[in-house]
Structure formats: C-alpha cells, structure tokens
Amino acid sequence: xxxxxxxxxxxxxxxxxxxxxxxxxxxxxxxxxxxxxxxxxxxxxxxxxxxxxxxxxxxxxxxxxxxxxxxxxxxxxxxxxxxxxxxxxxxxxxxxxxxxxxxxxxxxxxxxxxxxxxxxxxxxxxxxxxxxxxxxxxxxxxxxxxxxxxxxxxxxxxxxxxxxxxxxxxxxxxxxxxxxxxxxxxxxxxxxxxxxxxxxxxxxxxxxxxxxxxxxxxxxxxxxxxxxxxxxxxxxxxxxxxxxxxxxxxxxxxxxxxxxxxxxxxxxxxxxxxxxxxxxxxxxxxxxxxxxxxxxxxxxxxxxxxxxxxxxxxxxxxxxxxxxxxxxxxxxxxxxxxxxxxxxxxxxxxxxxxxxxxxxxxxxxxxxxxxxxxxxxxxxxxxxxxxxxxxxxxxxxxxxxxxxxxxxxxxxxxxxxxxxxxxxxxxxxxxxxxx
Numbered sequence: 001x002x003x004x005x006x007x008x009x010x011x012x013x014x015x016x017x018x019x020x021x022x023x024x025x026x027x028x029x030x031x032x033x034x035x036x037x038x039x040x041x042x043x044x045x046x047x048x049x050x051x052x053x054x055x056x057x058x059x060x061x062x063x064x065x066x067x068x069x070x071x072x073x074x075x076x077x078x079x080x081x082x083x084x085x086x087x088x089x090x091x092x093x094x095x096x097x098x099x100x101x102x103x104x105x106x107x108x109x110x111x112x113x114x115x116x117x118x119x120x121x122x123x124x125x126x127x128x129x130x131x132x133x134x135x136x137x138x139x140x141x142x143x144x145x146x147x148x149x150x151x152x153x154x155x156x157x158x159x160x161x162x163x164x165x166x167x168x169x170x171x172x173x174x175x176x177x178x179x180x181x182x183x184x185x186x187x188x189x190x191x192x193x194x195x196x197x198x199x200x201x202x203x204x205x206x207x208x209x210x211x212x213x214x215x216x217x218x219x220x221x222x223x224x225x226x227x228x229x230x231x232x233x234x235x236x237x238x239x240x241x242x243x244x245x246x247x248x249x250x251x252x253x254x255x256x257x258x259x260x261x262x263x264x265x266x267x268x269x270x271x272x273x274x275x276x277x278x279x280x281x282x283x284x285x286x287x288x289x290x291x292x293x294x295x296x297x298x299x300x301x302x303x304x305x306x307x308x309x310x311x312x313x314x315x316x317x318x319x320x321x322x323x324x325x326x327x328x329x330x331x332x333x334x335x336x337x338x339x340x341x342x343x344x345x346x347x348x349x350x351x352x353x354x355x356x357x358x359x360x361x362x363x364x365x366x367x368x369x370x371x372x373x374x375x376x377x378x379x380x381x382x383x384x385x386x387x388x389x390x391x392x393x394x395x396x397x398x399x400x401x402x403x404x405x406x407x408x409x410x411x412x413x414x415x416x417x418x419x420x421x422x423x424x425x426x427x428x429x430x431x432x433x434x435x
Contacts, residue, residue, distance in 0.1 A: 006219075009215060009216065009219045010138070010141075010219055010220070012216065013206075013212060013217075013219055013220050014136070014138075014141045016211060016216065017136045017206070017209070018137075018145060018148070020209070020211060021202070022148060024197060024201060024202055025133075026148075026151070027152075027197075028088070028092060029129065029150075029152040029153065029156070030152040030155060030156045030160075031096075031156075031187070031190050031191050031194055032092075032095070032122065032156075032191070033152070033157070034160040035095065035096070035099040035122075035187055035188060035191055036064070036118075036122070036262075037156070037157060037160070037262040037263065038160060038164050038183060039061060039102070039115075039263065040262055040266045041160075041161060041165060041183070041285075042102075042168065042180035043057055043266055043267055044266055045168060045178065045179065045180045046105075046180045049178060049180075050105065050106070051107070051108075052107075052108050052111070053391075053395060054391045054394045054395050055388075055391045055392055055394075055395045056108040057391055058263075058387045058388050058389075058390055058391020058392060059108075059387070059388050059391065060111045060115050060387075061115060061386075061387030061388075062115075062383070062384045062385070062386070062387030062388035062389075062391075063112050063115045063116050063119070063384075064115040064116065064118055064119040064383070064387070065119055065381065065384035066116055066119060066384070067117070067119035067123060068119035068122060068123045068377075069123075069380050069381060071120060071123035071124065072124055072127065072373050072374075072376060072377040072380065073373040073374055073377060074124075075087075075123045075128065075373070076124050076127050076131060076373035078124075079124060079128045079132075084128065084132045084135075084202065084205075085199065085202045085203060085204045086199070086204075087124070088125065088128055088129070088195075088198050089198040089199035089202075090195070091121070091122060091123075091124060091125045091128070091195070092192070092194050092195030092198055093191070093192050093195035093196070095118060095122040095191055096188050096190065096191025096192035096194070096195060098114065098117045098120075098121040099118055099187065099188030099191060100185045100187075100188025100192075101114055101117070101184075101188070102114050102184035102188065103177075103181040103184040103188075127375070127376040127377075129149075130356060130360065130376075131372055131373075133360070134360055135205055135206065136220060144300070144301075146300060146357050146360075147296065147297055147299075147300025147353045148297065149353075150300075150349070150352055150353040150356070151296050151297050153296075153352065154289040154290070154292035154293040154349045155289065155290070155293045157262060157285055158285060158286050158287075158288075158290040158292070158293060159286070160187075161289075162285070162286055164183050165282055167179065167186055167187070171183060206220035206221050207221060241371065243371075243421075244374055246421060247355075247371075248374055248377075248378035248379070249417065250313075250414050250417050250418050250421075251359075251378060251379040251414075252378050252379055252381055252382040253382070253410040253414035254317060254351065254352070254355065254382070254414045255382030255383055256382035256383075256389075257320070257321075257386070257408075257410050258382075258386075259382065259383040259386035260386035260390045260403060261341065261407070264394070264400070264403070265284065265285065265341065266285075268327075268337070268400050269284050269337070271400075272332055272334055272337070284334075284337065284341060288338070288342040288344070288345040288346075289345050291342050291345060291346050292348065293349065295316070295345075295346040295347075295349055295350040296349040296350055296352065298350075299350035299351075299353075300357070310358075310419050310420075310421050311419065312354050313351050313354040313355050313358065313418045314416065314419050315415070316346070316350035316354075316415075317347060317351045317415035317418065318347075318412050318415035318416070319346070320343070320344045320346070320351070321347075321407075321408045321410070321412035322343075322408070323341075323346075323347060324404050324405075324408040324411060325404070325408045326339060326340030326343070327341060327344065327400075327404045328408070344411075347411070348411070351414075351415075355418075358421075359371070359372060359375055360372070390403045
C-alpha cells in the first residue's frame with residue numbers, strides 16, 4: 001500500500017514550487033492579458049487613424065476569439081501529451097510575434113486578420129497553466145496559489161494602462177511612427193522573451209524539478225490532483241460532463257462584462273468631457289484594477305481559510321453586476337464612472353480565483369486538461385460577444401448605457417447560477433507558505 005506523504009513534506013515542497021514557478025507563470029499571465037486588452041488603450045488613437053467605427057473595432061476585437069475557441073481544447077490536449085514546458089513556450093513565442101505584428105495593420109480588414117491570428121497563437125495558454133498547476137498543488141494548496149496567481153489579471157490593466165499610454169505618447173517622438181504601433185511592437189516582443197525564459201526554466205512535472213529533493217518530488221507526484229480519484233476518467237468524458245457544462249455557462253456570463261470593460265473602458269473615458277486628458281485614462285484603469293487585484297488576493301485568502309462555497313463566488317459577482325448599473329447612469333460624470341468601475345473590478349476579480357478553484361476541484365487528470373479547456377473556451381465566447389455585441393449596441397443606441405445594462409444582467413445571472421451548484425470542497429483549507 002502506498003504511504004501518504006506527510007503534510008510537512010508536502011508543505012515544504014509546495015512552498016518551493018510556488019516560489020520557483022509562480023513568478024514565471026504570473027509574468028506570463030500579466031503579459032498575456034496585456035497583449036489581449038492593450039487594443040483598448042490603442043483604440044482612441046488607432047480607430048481615427050484607420051477610419052474604424054465602434055462596430056468595426058468591436059468585430060475585430062471579437063474575432064480574436066474565433067481561432068482561440070476552435071483551438072483551445074486541442075491545444076490543451078497537446079500540452080497534456082508533449083509537456084507543459086515546450087508547449088507553453090511555443091504559445092508565448094507565437095502569440096508575442098502575432099501581437100507585435102499588430103503594429104503593421106493598415107485598416108479594418110488587416111486589423112481583423114491580426115486579431116484572428118493572435119487568437120490562434122494564444123489558444124490554450126490559460127487552461128494549460130491551470131492544468132499545469134494541478135500537477136504541482138493539491139486541493140488545499142491550489143486555492144492559495146490561484147489567489148496569488150490571478151492577481152496578474154487586474155494588474156495587467158492597472159499597470160498596463162499607464163505603461164501602454166506612455167508607450168503610445170512617446171512612440172511618435174522616439175521613432176517617428178504612430179504611438180499605438182510602437183506600443184504593440186514593444187509589448188508583443190516582451191512575450192517572445194518570456195517564451196524563451198519558460199523554455200529554459202520551467203519544469204513540466206515535479207519529476208523534472210532539480211530544485212526539489214527526491215523525497216519532495218515523490219511526494220508531489222503521489223499527492224498531485226492528476227493522480228487523485230475523480231468522477232471523470234477520460235478526456236472526452238469531461239467534455240460531456242454536466243458539471244463542466246454548468247461551470248462553462250457561469251464563466252461565459254462572467255467573462256462577457258470582464259472583457260467588455262477591458263476593451264471599451266478607454267473609449268468610454270475618451271467620450272467624457274475630460275476624456276482627452278491622458279491622466280484621466282490612466283486613473284480610470286489604474287485605481288479600479290489595483291483595487292481588483294487587492295480584492296482578488298484578500299477574498300481568496302478568506303476562502304482558503306474558511307472553505308469554498310458557491311456564495312463566495314456569487315456574492316462578488318452580484319455586487320459587480322449592481323455596480324455596473326452605476327456606470328450605465330454615470331453620464332458625463334467621471335467620479336461616478338470611477339466609482340462604478342472600481343466596485344465592478346473588485347467584484348469580478350474577487351470572484352475569478354474562487355471560480356477556478358471550484359472548477360479545479362471538480363476535475364482530475366486528463367479530465368482536468370479537457371474540462372478546464374472547455375470551460376475557458378466557452379468563456380472565450382463571452383469575450384467574442386463582449387467585443388462585437390458591445391460595439392454594436394454602442395452604435396445602435398448612441399451611447400454606453402445599453403451595453404453596461406447587458407453587462408449587469410450577465411454578472412447577476414452568473415452569481416445566481418452559481419448558487420445552484422454544489423462546491424466540491426466545503427472544508428477549510430490550509431494555506432501554503434507564500435511565494
């Protein structure tokens with residue numbers, strides 16, 4: 001009979017893994033989301049230069065998710081087969097090149113083509129990393145790790161906004177080209193550099209980690225979720241699971257408003273009376289999403305010490321939905337817009353790590369690779385809807401009140417639907433040492 005690894009040994013091994021792996025994975029997620037949403041920072045300058053309407057811009061943004069959706073599950077299957085190190089490095093290098101190539105767009109057609117290419121190159125990254133984490137951290141540890149890891153998403157907007165705006169405003173004076181082209185090139189090439197770092201420094205499994213002792217490697221291998229008994233035993237079974245389908249629906253309703261705000265907030269701010277002030281745009285991205293990063297960490301910390309329950313996702317999701325309604329009635333009030341976006345960011349980013357913790361506990365082994373990929377794929381359809389539908393509603397209604405109302409409905413529904421699910425882990429969990 002196989003002996004269960006001691007908790008102390010697992011805690012030590014998990015702490016080492018967190019300190020070694022999380023800085024690289026957080027950097028990947030940060031640059032990935034920045035390269036996905038920096039088009040929003042470019043839009044106030046790029047759209048007039050290229051003669052694009054809000055609908056054309058929204059369609060181009062939405063088309064990113066076409067290739068992404070089609071290739072998400074196959075990409076995660078290949079990661080499962082060939083190993084995380086090589087596959088994640090491949091994704092980072094190809095998405096970085098595609099992101100940098102946005103500097104070459106000349107109109108709505110080439111912009112749409114580049115967005116499709118970026119989605120194809122990037123497919124599989126997030127679910128691949130989520131599956132990768134299941135190989136290293138057991139259920140009690142995973143909640144703690146996800147809370148730290150997912151802070152990178154709101155920070156990519158909070159810090160990426162000022163950085164992107166600086167690149168845009170200084171690109172012309174440095175190289176004599178449009179600043180938004182310079183921004184795309186610099187931020188895309190950052191992903192290429194990260195891909196090379198991943199290829200050199202990221203072990204695919206605990207067995208390859210030379211910085212672990214043999215006892216620690218064995219402990220992680222024997223206790224990893226990939227080896228735990230679970231409801232789903234095969235890749236295809238996970239795709240048909242009612243649990244996976246329900247979670248995918250919840251995530252769709254969450255990602256629609258998340259991406260809509262990321263893609264269109266700069267345009268909303270630019271339409272305000274003071275919207276031509278670059279400091280206003282930096283402020284409306286930095287403050288709300290910094291608060292979102294703090295909420296992400298604090299709420300996941302409370303959840304990992306007091307147990308995972310559906311209401312821990314539902315409460316911040318519904319709060320975010322109610323806050324979006326503030327944005328819909330902000331009118332020309334910059335302070336009211338700032339208040340609404342801040343509370344919305346707090347709610348959305350507090351909910352995300354709780355969602356992925358619950359999803360990760362529901363699937364194991366190959367089923368985790370398949371199920372997490374499918375959930376993220378359906379969530380990506382929310383990104384598609386956010387891009388096209390938000391732009392279409394804006395042009396149809398002549399303002400952003402209707403799009404904000406649609407976002408509110410989605411967030412509230414996601415929270416209510418989560419209350420009909422049962423969390424697989426209801427017991428308090430023990431945090432690992434912080435990375």
